Amino acid sequence: MLPFKLWVDADALPKILREVILRASDRYQLEVTFVANQNVGITPSIRINSIQVMSGADAADQEIIERMKENDIVMTQDIPLAAQVIEKGGIAIHPRGEIYTTANVKARLHLRDFMDSLRGAGVNTGGPPPLSERDKREFSSALDQTIQKQKRKTAL
Template identity: 80%
Template sequence: MLNFKLWVDADALPRIYRDIIFKASDRYLLEVIFVANQPLGITPSVRIKSLQVMSGADQADKEIVQQMCAGDIVITQDIPLAADVIEKGGVAIHPRGEIYTIANIKARLHLRDYMDTLRGAGVQTGGPKPLSERDKREFSSALDQTIQKQKRRKL
């Protein structure tokens, strides 16, 4: 097994990504921990684990940040969680394939806060576009490249 882990902020992760994550775990012998505040129905295995946290805002995020180590990879749509992961020395990937970095996370946080302000003022901002096959391919590619990069770094 590799000496870094893959953490999944599973509360909002579309189910269609599970197979991509399971295949990556098999291909790289990578330990994966799905963290959510509800049962996920994931069958545990040698490398795949599911961690259910208490209900409440950001409980899964807090658990991930508390348990992860520098070099670990986290899959999340949550911008503040991604910022915390980067600050702790991890790598954060959005399910649409974007890799959050020190260079882009502040802009993402500002945009998130701006959109929250608009929604708070009653402006209809719309939701994210539906996931496409391209999104799945980009996520799979970003995950594979990130695992390869972390693997080289840890050798």
């Protein structure tokens, strides 16, 4: 098994990405842990784990931050969680394939706060479109590249 893990913020895990994650686990012998406040319907195996946390705001996020280690990969749509992952030395990846960086996560936090203030003022901001097959391919490619990069980094 690899010296790093993949953590999945599974509270809002798009179903079309579940198979991508499981295939990557098989291909790279990568340990994956799905964390959510509900049962995610994943059958545990030697490399696949599932943690169900108490319901509550950010309970899954806090569980991931407490358990993850430097060089681990975290898949999340949650911008504050991505910022914490980066601070802790991990890699955060969005379900659409974007790799969060210190620079882009700050910009996204500002945009998130701005959108929250608009919603608080009664503006309907809508939500993101559903994930497409193209998004699935982008995520799969970004995940493969990230795993390869982490393999090289941790092999030194």
